[in-house]
Amino acid sequence: MRVVVISGSMFGTTDLVADRAVTVLQGAGLQVERLGEMSLDLLLEQQADAWLVCTSTTGMGELPDNLLPLHLQLQERFPLLDGKPFGVIALGDSAYPDTFCAGGLLMREQLLELQGRELLPMLQLDASETVTQEDDAEPWLGEFVEALAARQL
Numbered sequence: 001m002r003v004v005v006i007s008g009s010m011f012g013t014t015d016l017v018a019d020r021a022v023t024v025l026q027g028a029g030l031q032v033e034r035l036g037e038m039s040l041d042l043l044l045e046q047q048a049d050a051w052l053v054c055t056s057t058t059g060m061g062e063l064p065d066n067l068l069p070l071h072l073q074l075q076e077r078f079p080l081l082d083g084k085p086f087g088v089i090a091l092g093d094s095a096y097p098d099t100f101c102a103g104g105l106l107m108r109e110q111l112l113e114l115q116g117r118e119l120l121p122m123l124q125l126d127a128s129e130t131v132t133q134e135d136d137a138e139p140w141l142g143e144f145v146e147a148l149a150a151r152q153l
């Protein structure tokens with residue numbers, strides 16, 4: 001099983017979470033690709049069995065600059081995902097109550113609209129509660145691995 005990991009980050013915290021995701025998934029014996037440039041062509045080229053999207057939120061509920069083009073391309077080109085499994089890890093800060101984790105929600109909604117299948121409820125990591133988001137993501141990542149494994153049976 002091949003998983004592609006995507007990271008939308010402004011200041012690098014989400015990249016740390018995505019790095020940890022790669023470590024955990026590889027440790028479970030999965031083939032993992034970390035997408036460098038966020039473009040739909042590159043993403044589709046990977047022919048991954050599952051997508052893991054990690055993203056923070058910036059501005060007033062916006063996606064990080066490096067993830068905006070991919071989100072736009074998903075909206076405009078509308079590649080149907082035909083039940084492809086995906087998961088979303090959203091980093092945010094509850095100091096922004098009206099737009100808490102809105103970037104993750106935007107990606108999640110887009111993937112659902114494209115008929116992806118969400119494997120686990122979106123993980124929300126709150127910068128007001130933790131500064132070790134990558135450690136806090138580990139239990140969810142373990143469940144993500146289990147959910148992927150269950151699909152292979």
Ligand SMILES: Cc1cc2nc3c(=O)[nH]c(=O)nc-3n(C[C@H](O)[C@H](O)[C@H](O)COP(=O)(O)O)c2cc1C
Pocket residue numbers: 008009010011012013014015056057058059060061062064091092093094096099100101102127
């Ligand atoms: C300018 C700015 C705007 C932000 N806006 C939001 C927001 O609207 N909603 C939210 O949940 N978090 C918001 N955050 C919090 C970040 O998403 C959070 O700190 C995250 O961990 C940053 O991850 P990153 O370093 O990968 O970008 C904002 C942070 C900054 C600096």
